[in-house]
Amino acid sequence: MTAPLLSVRGVDAFYGNIQALRSVNMDVAPGEIVTLIGANGAGKTTLMMTVCGKPQARHGQIVFDGTDITKLPTHEIARMSIAHAPEGRRIFPRMTVMENLQMGALLAPEAKFAEAQEMVFSLFPVLAKRRNQRGGTLSGGEQQMLAISRALMSWPRLLLLDEPSLGLAPLIVQQIFQVIRELNAKQGLTVFLVEQNAYHALKLAHRGYVMVNGKITLSGTGRELLARDEVKAAYLEGGR
Amino acid sequence: MEYFLQQLINGITLGSIYGLIAIGYTMVYGIIGMINFAHGDIFMIGAFMALISFLLVVSLGVTSVPLALMLVLFFSMLLTAAWGWTLERVAYRPLRASFRLAPLITAIGMSIVLQNFVQLTQDARVKPLPPVITGGHILTDTGTFSVSLSNIQIVIILTTTLLMAAFSFIIAKTSLGRQQRACEQDSTMAALLGVNVDRVISLTFVMGASLAAVAGLMYLLYYGVIDFFIGFVAGIKAFTAAVLGGIGSLPGAMLGGLIIGLIEVFWAGYFSTEYKDVAAFSILAIVLIFFPSGLLGKPEIEKV
Ligand SMILES: Nc1ncnc2c1ncn2[C@@H]1O[C@H](COP(=O)(O)OP(=O)(O)O)[C@@H](O)[C@H]1O
Ligand SMILES: [Mg+2]
Numbered sequence: 001m002t003a004p005l006l007s008v009r010g011v012d013a014f015y016g017n018i019q020a021l022r023s024v025n026m027d028v029a030p031g032e033i034v035t036l037i038g039a040n041g042a043g044k045t046t047l048m049m050t051v052c053g054k055p056q057a058r059h060g061q062i063v064f065d066g067t068d069i070t071k072l073p074t075h076e077i078a079r080m081s082i083a084h085a086p087e088g089r090r091i092f093p094r095m096t097v098m099e100n101l102q103m104g105a106l107l108a109p110e111a112k113f114a115e116a117q118e119m120v121f122s123l124f125p126v127l128a129k130r131r132n133q134r135g136g137t138l139s140g141g142e143q144q145m146l147a148i149s150r151a152l153m154s155w156p157r158l159l160l161l162d163e164p165s166l167g168l169a170p171l172i173v174q175q176i177f178q179v180i181r182e183l184n185a186k187q188g189l190t191v192f193l194v195e196q197n198a199y200h201a202l203k204l205a206h207r208g209y210v211m212v213n214g215k216i217t218l219s220g221t222g223r224e225l226l227a228r229d230e231v232k233a234a235y236l237e238g239g240r
Numbered sequence: 241m242e243y244f245l246q247q248l249i250n251g252i253t254l255g256s257i258y259g260l261i262a263i264g265y266t267m268v269y270g271i272i273g274m275i276n277f278a279h280g281d282i283f284m285i286g287a288f289m290a291l292i293s294f295l296l297v298v299s300l301g302v303t304s305v306p307l308a309l310m311l312v313l314f315f316s317m318l319l320t321a322a323w324g325w326t327l328e329r330v331a332y333r334p335l336r337a338s339f340r341l342a343p344l345i346t347a348i349g350m351s352i353v354l355q356n357f358v359q360l361t362q363d364a365r366v367k368p369l370p371p372v373i374t375g376g377h378i379l380t381d382t383g384t385f386s387v388s389l390s391n392i393q394i395v396i397i398l399t400t401t402l403l404m405a406a407f408s409f410i411i412a413k414t415s416l417g418r419q420q421r422a423c424e425q426d427s428t429m430a431a432l433l434g435v436n437v438d439r440v441i442s443l444t445f446v447m448g449a450s451l452a453a454v455a456g457l458m459y460l461l462y463y464g465v466i467d468f469f470i471g472f473v474a475g476i477k478a479f480t481a482a483v484l485g486g487i488g489s490l491p492g493a494m495l496g497g498l499i500i501g502l503i504e505v506f507w508a509g510y511f512s513t514e515y516k517d518v519a520a521f522s523i524l525a526i527v528l529i530f531f532p533s534g535l536l537g538k539p540e541i542e543k544v
Contacts, residue, residue, distance in 0.1 A: 052432055078434035090429040092422055103422050106415070107434040154434070 003066075005030045005190050006051065006082075006158055011060035013043075013050045020046040022214045023060065028158065028192050033184050035193045035201040035222070037235055038211035044194040045087045047211070048162050051192075052084055053077050064158070079107055083156035085147040087163055087194075093136030097127055100135050100146055104153030112155065120149035123179050141172035148176070152183075158190045159183075165197045173197070177204055198235035202226045210235075242385045247509040248502070253393045253462065255501020256400035260455035261478035262485070262493035263407065264324075264448030270424045270488040271444050272336065277347035278327060280475015281354035282449050285323050286456025287466040288358060290316040291367055294460075305372060316457050317450040324449025325442055333438070351471075358468040366465045373461055396458045403454060404494050407447070411490055420444060424488070477504070477517075480524050486537020495535060499523075 004027035013021040020043045028034045036044050050057050053074040062070045069077050078084075083104075092100050101120065105113050121128040124145040130138060138146060144164050151159055161180070165173040177200055183189040195201035202208050202222040210218040210231060218225065225231050261283050268276045293315035294308070302308045331350050335342045376390030411417035419440050422430040427437050459474070460466055481500040485492025500520050507519040527535065 054428060054431070073436075074428075074431035075434050075436045078432060084432045086429065086432060090426055090432075092425045092429070094425055095418070095421060099418055099421075102415075103418060103430070103433050103435075106419070150433070 002029055004028060004063075005065055006192065007061075007063045008047070008051070009061045009063070011047075011050060011057040011062060013046055013055050013057050015046075015055065020214050021050060021057075024211075024214070024216055026209050026216060026219070028190060030157075030190055031184070031188050032207060033180065033191045033193060033205045035195055035205035035208045036211055037195055037198040037201055037208060037225075037231075039234070040196065042211040043214040044211055045162055046214075048084070048086070048160050048192070048194055051077070051160065052082065078154075081107075081154065081157040082160065083151035083154050083158070084160040085144075085151040085162065085164065086160075087166075089140075089143045089147040091135035091138070091143045091146055091150075093134065095135055097131045097133055097135065097138070097146060100150050101153050104150030106154070108154045113153075116153045116155065120152055123152075123182075124149060141168050141176075144168060144172075144176060148179070156189070158192065160192050160194075162194045163196060164193075165195065165200065173200065180204065196235075198231065199226070202231075242380060242382055242387050243509070245379070245387045246385075247505050249387070249389055249393060250509075251502035251505035252498065253396050253501070254505055255481075255498035256396050257455045257458050257462070257497075258474070258478045258481045258501050259494045259497025260400055260403065260451045260458070261474060262481040262497045263404075263490065264452050265479050265482040266485070266487055266490060266493040267420075267444050267448050269482070271420060271441055272332075272343075274332070274343045275347065275479070276327075276332075276445075276448075277344070277475070277479075278331075278350035278354060279448065279452065280471040280473075280478065281351045282320060282324055282327070282471070283452040283456050283459075283474055283478070284358065284466070284468060284471025285354060286316055286320040286449070286453035287460045287470060288362060288367075288456070289319040289323075289453060290457035290460050291369060291466065293319070294369060294372075309372070313454065313457060317453045320453035320456070321446045321450045324445040324452070327449075328442055328445040333441075351475075355468050355471065362468065364468060366467045368465050369460055371464060392461055396462060399454065399458065403451065407451070408490060410447075416440075416443065473517075477520065480520060484524050484527055484534055486531075486534025489534065489536045492534055492536035499535075 006028040008024055008026045011021055011024045012019060024047060038044050051062055053072055057070050061068060064080050064082060067080065069080060092103065101117060105116060108116065126142055127145055127149060130142060135146060148164065164176050180191055181204060184191055193201055193205060202225050205222045207221050208225045209216050218228065218230065264279045265276060268274060290312055293312040297308045297311045302311060327350060331346050332343050335346055373392040373395055376388050379387040379389055411420060419430065419435050422435060423437050423440050431437050477500055478497065481496035482493045484499060485496025503520050503523055504516045508516040
């Protein structure tokens with residue numbers, strides 16, 4: 001395996017005195033789609049946010065492309081070209097679609113804005129129609145598309161996606177997963193995907209990790225994990 | 241009718257000054273959800289910085305009035321902005337993660353500190369400035385009553401209009417303005433996108449303080465005297481204006497300032513000078529009963 005793009009080593013994270021991550025180890029190699037699955041409250045979002053420095057890891061190390069980012073402030077981690085479409089989408093509700101995209105492009109060279117805009121509008125044509133509409137007035141699916149697009153506007157090297165399928169109609173979920181697959185296959189974009197929709201996520205991903213109570217309990221290729229009895233029992237039955 | 245017109249002109253002038261101060265309250269509230277009770281005193285400091293700048297400019301031998309005014313405007317904005325920046329840095333930032341009331345209490349404390357500091361270093365007596373902008377225009381003259389628009393009123397209204405237009409443009413159209421609105425709507429998300437939230441908050445204080453400095457200069461030019469206490473009264477009025485317009489809303493602050501200025505002047509002109517403040521606050525109470533979030537403070541309004 002090539003040197004990992006993102007490497008998480010022995011990371012503990014806390015909310016006050018409550019420990020949410022316990023000595024987490026995981027890697028994402030360049031060009032991979034890696035997924036993290038686990039029950040509600042397992043600590044998946046916490047791991048993603050810890051990569052971005054909110055909260056910061058109390059112990060352990062997070063390395064991105066050879067640089068230790070464990071103690072960097074959030075906005076400087078973003079500067080390393082890590083883009084995050086977080087849980088709950090977090091669209092700026094009183095900004096237009098265009099303004100949300102402009103916020104996403106904050107760290108990118110201005111000259112590449114038009115190209116990025118063209119790319120996301122061709123991935124999600126509905127956003128082009130909504131360009132002057134306020135983020136808060138979009139449907140859930142459109143907001144998720146905007147959240148992903150906003151993240152893509154910075155031309156990231158690593159895309160963090162936290163439950164992009166949450167609360168969306170199956171057809172929209174398929175569309176979004178298709179876009180992730182395409183971005184990875186055509187542009188070589190590295191993706192770290194958190195999902196509760198384990199079946200789809202494991203089918204899409206090259207590799208996966210399973211998290212239980214803040215600990216990584218299983219890892220392997222998507223196919224391997226899909227075949228594991230523990231995974232089937234806990235995350236797949238009825239979960240399709 | 242002539243009397244009404246005259247009061248209208250005076251009210252708009254006063255309302256412009258309140259509006260400039262109110263923007264500082266509303267911008268800071270928008271971005272960190274805190275009432276900066278020391279902002280009125282930043283306005284007072286601004287007036288003193290303007291007075292000091294005047295002395296400086298005159299001692300440098302500048303005799304042209306427009307040039308002197310430009311220099312004074314520049315220096316007082318710069319110096320007052322530095323006060324605003326420092327205030328946030330030393331008094332508010334360390335408490336940002338603390339419980340909600342802590343920064344509020346500190347703000348009241350800072351207000352007292354600033355007042356006492358100026359009282360000690362400048363002493364408590366009023367400081368006069370000889371009239372700098374004189375003259376005016378008689379608009380109508382009926383023989384018994386004439387309506388006049390003084391040059392200083394023109395300067396105040398024009399400067400305010402220009403500045404408010406410029407600020408509205410910054411907030412609506414520039415990258416800094418977008419970053420400010422983003423921090424106001426979801427500062428964690430803004431940071432995830434690479435916004436240095438601390439820097440944006442600092443700049444917001446700097447912008448609010450610069451506008452307060454302009455208001456301080458205008459006040460100094462209009463009334464000709466200042467003292468360490470002017471920030472308290474003007475601050476409460478401007479705060480009222482910000483709440484009236486809808487705290488967090490930039491156009492609301494401008495509108496609120498105008499309304500408070502007009503109420504005050506009309507009340508004093510038609511009823512009595514003594515109760516003009518009571519009138520302003522009563523109107524606020526009434527408006528808040530019917531519009532709990534202020535006149536323009538609807539959730540979908542552009543805040544900061
Ligand atoms: N901001 C927070 N403050 C305190 N506890 C939190 C916070 N966010 C999450 N938690 C707790 O941390 C644990 C992990 O949560 P989370 O990372 O959101 O899980 P997941 O994304 O896997 O559903 C849960 O027990 C949750 O209650
Ligand atoms: Mg989650």
